[in-house]
Amino acid sequence: MTESKLRKRKTKRYDDEVIYAAKFLYLKKYTPKEIAEELGLNSTRPIYYWAEKYNWRNLISESGIEELIALRIITLTERENKSVQEIKELEALIDKDIQYKKQRAATVAKVTAKSAVNSADVSGNERAFADSGDGDERKKKKRVKNDISHVTPEMCQPFIDSLFDYQKHIRANKHNDVRNILKSRQIGATYYFSFEALEDAIFSGDNQIFLSASKRQAEIFKNYIVKMAREYFAVELTGNPIILSNGAELHFLSTNKNTSQGNSGHVYGDEYAWIRDFQQFNDVASAMATHAKWRETYFSTPSSKFHESYSFWSGDNWRDGDPKRKNIPFPTFTELRDGGRLCPDGQWRYVVTIEDALKGGADTLFNIDKLKQRYSKYAFNQLYMCVWIDDADSIFTIHQLLKCGVDISKWKDFNPKADRPFGDREVWGGFDPAHSGDGASFVIIAPPALPGEKYRLLERYQWNGLSYVYQANQIRALYEKYNMTYIGIDATGVGYGVYELVKEFARRAATAIIYNPESKTGMVLKVHDLVEHGQIEWSESELDIVPSFLMIKHQSTKSGNTMTFTAERTVKTQHADVFFAICNAINKKSLSDKPRKRRGWSVLSGN
Structure with missing residues (x-):
């Protein structure tokens, strides 16, 4: 042949x-x-x-690799119970991320300031650390911990040259007492502010405080700062807090009632629109920056208009209770995108959408067409176009949903890296098929088995543009890892093909769910009951679950005789797939099921 x-x-x-x-x-x-x-x-x-x-x-492409590195850093940062290998991978990725950005800075410097790069006054500082002789001489001297005495402004220039236009604009407005920035995802805000704070601590000696919703999120600032100091200044920073040789302190804190005690400095608060108790967060941040010399910087992607942070962004909390301020206008959204504005309440507000980021030079990092294809219009606008969610008609409230987000490291009976992540404990699966181009979702729910336990979302998956065979094979792999006694599959339309394939290997577990007003109402009410009574939990890092739930609204059927629930699942607003996947899993639960209460025990003694 x-x-x-x-x-x-x-x-x-x-x-x-x-x-x-x-x-x-x-x-x-x-x-x-x-x-x-x-x-x-x-x-x-x-x-x-x-x-x-x-x-x-x-x-x-090279730019694609940089984008993938950034996405992987976010994934690993948000992951609970990181293994030793994952911690090492995260550190290596941050190293690589900084190296790519430094290489890009060097390229920019060669093109725009070749003479400056070659001049002795600039390159001499860089050569001082590259020269092996000087290095040997430095080793002979007694090292000072976190010594930054040799760092000069010229050594920061390569980083500054690598910034995109919108980052340079934020830098130019550093002098404002309060900066409030509404931003697209993944535009390098955490990366930039890490360097800004490090630079300021080195040259001013001022304290810098990073305040996040969780300690884990605050640590990403620390990781960036340690890597940047090593890469740009040849300094190995240690300690927590990091105390520089000039006395400046860098604190990495989470929001709790005792955080502000004894700490003061310039404050950086990230993803403030997703913090469960925003008022406490705001009180803590402002308390640490009480003195006139301290600045406050807040930045976040938007969440819901019913979250406390919305009035902080819109200025309504400043107007509240003062008739003289009631009708004072604030800059429009368009004006805030156009370079930002200093607002009547003294805050400098700035909006950076993904479109603004692309115009500002970040076109090498993003493929906006792919992002629009990957996300629904609703999700894209919220994640990348800085649009607050209007959930006035939603059956859920954002406050209820944020309480469901927890630190899953407390789940000692769950290890996602194990061959049997949940041992032989029972779990339920839920599958929501792709609708007109959105992704198919699959979730794994652990029902409560012991008194005091809640329903827990152990894992979730989204499969975009893949065949029924592939999706069924993925479900099979999960079925073999877990003791999955139930798999609820929306078989009303396109999901029937997956149901037929899953039924071949999980005949007893696979259950076809046919959607109609009655069945949908029953499933939604089950999930609503769990949320309302705080009986369901998921990882606090899964930020897109909240918008998925907020999409669910109450409306009449076409006949007007029945009420049902809808997520407006059209091509323009598909986004509630993870909610319906959870519904399909929770369908196993009876509406009359009540949480098992903890019992109190006492020992009776007799004579």
């Missing part, structure tokens, strides 16, 4: 769905070995062959 016929026969062993799934994983930076294991292939050879044949390598 000829070589061409052999190649043709080998290619036919795999259908287009498998090749498409392999390409999807390849572009997500899976290794050929990982792809083969994921898809159940016996060899990595087909992966290499397809990558060459279909030119996959050229689809990953």
